[in-house]
Amino acid sequence: MTHKTILHINSSSRYQGSITREISELVVNQIGEQHLQHKLVERDLGKGLPFIDAAWVNANFTPEENRSEADNAVLSLSNTLVDEIKQADHIVIASPIYNFGIPAVLKAWVDLIARAKLTFKYTENGPVGLITNTKVTLVMASGGVPIESEMDLATAYLKQALSFIGITDVTVVDCASVTIEEKGIVLENA
Numbered sequence: 712m713t714h715k716t717i718l719h720i721n722s723s724s725r726y727q728g729s730i731t732r733e734i735s736e737l738v739v740n741q742i743g744e745q746h747l748q749h750k751l752v753e754r755d756l757g758k759g760l761p762f763i764d765a766a767w768v769n770a771n772f773t774p775e776e777n778r779s780e781a782d783n784a785v786l787s788l789s790n791t792l793v794d795e796i797k798q799a800d801h802i803v804i805a806s807p808i809y810n811f812g813i814p815a816v817l818k819a820w821v822d823l824i825a826r827a828k829l830t831f832k833y834t835e836n837g838p839v840g841l842i843t844n845t846k847v848t849l850v851m852a853s854g855g856v857p858i859e860s861e862m863d864l865a866t867a868y869l870k871q872a873l874s875f876i877g878i879t880d881v882t883v884v885d886c887a888s889v890t891i892e893e894k895g896i897v898l899e900n901a
């Protein structure tokens with residue numbers, strides 16, 4: 712049993728009756744039980760995140776050594792979110808499907824964590840992800856679109872964005888296929 716850090720990201724706008732919140736909590740507990748020593752970091756996006764803007768993009772494109780205090784302040788939340796990813800061994804992302812894709816707030820999170828030199832780097836052969844040895848479990852819910860079907864752009868998008876930063880060990884939990892009572896979630900990559 713080794714020490715593990717689990718990062719739990721919720722993105723449902725709902726707090727009452729949210730399927731992804733309930734199932735992802737079970738998933739997080741199950742991963743925790745498999746590692747006697749573990750630290751849990753909660754990142755709840757349900758109340759919103761700022762969108763990147765011109766000041767953010769300019770600060771991000773400015774080499775670190777040339778950044779002003781204002782640049783660093785603008786990048787501060789983004790830096791925190793990147794640190795959370797870097798420190799995590801296993802990330803559990805809970806995502807409803809909203810209008811065929813991920814919730815806007817989760818896209819805002821992706822925009823804040825896709826950082827050149829921090830989570831990916833440019834090489835002669837194209838971009839390479841820098842987040843390695845990190846497992847992800849996606850906890851996906853919809854109102855009817857079958858998870859991982861062609862209509863489900865949310866799961867496909869998350870896999871693509873995670874792969875871009877180097878994370879390819881991804882397991883998908885389809886909330887429609889599990890019930891909270893039976894707690895029958897099988898996590899092969901925990």
Ligand SMILES: Cc1cc2nc3c(=O)[nH]c(=O)nc-3n(C[C@H](O)[C@H](O)[C@H](O)COP(=O)(O)O)c2cc1C
Binds near residue numbers: 724729806
């Ligand atoms: C704004 C909004 C948009 C939605 N769009 C879709 C959709 O495009 N396809 C679908 O199958 N379900 C859609 N749903 C249903 C949700 O995916 C479903 O209710 C899911 O359980 C929500 O996650 P939660 O229970 O964790 O809040 C939508 C729900 C909301 C609130």
